[in-house]
Amino acid sequence: MPTSAQIRARIKQIYHSATRTTVEEDLRQAITLLKKLEGESERARVAVYMDGLSQMRSEWILARRQATRKKAENTRKTKRATRKR
Secondary structure (H helix, E strand, O other): OOOOOHHHHHHHHHHHHHHOHHHHHHHHHHHHHHHHOHHHHHHHHHHHHHHHHHHHHHHHHHHHHHHHHHHHHHHHHHHHHHHOO
């Protein structure tokens, strides 16, 4: 079983290597590791990384939704412009 220091280091590593495509799985893995830490003081030491992963996931999901909406709007505008000709 990994030590608390190893678990904290792994969560930190996960945070620093997270990307848009991996953030969901990274967060799941970090939560699993967080549950292995004993005591609130140990968990508090990695809280900033957990919060950061959650924030990245939220921001990237929002950005993806906005990009999808923008693409849909552009498609509708293109179809309207084509019909007017």
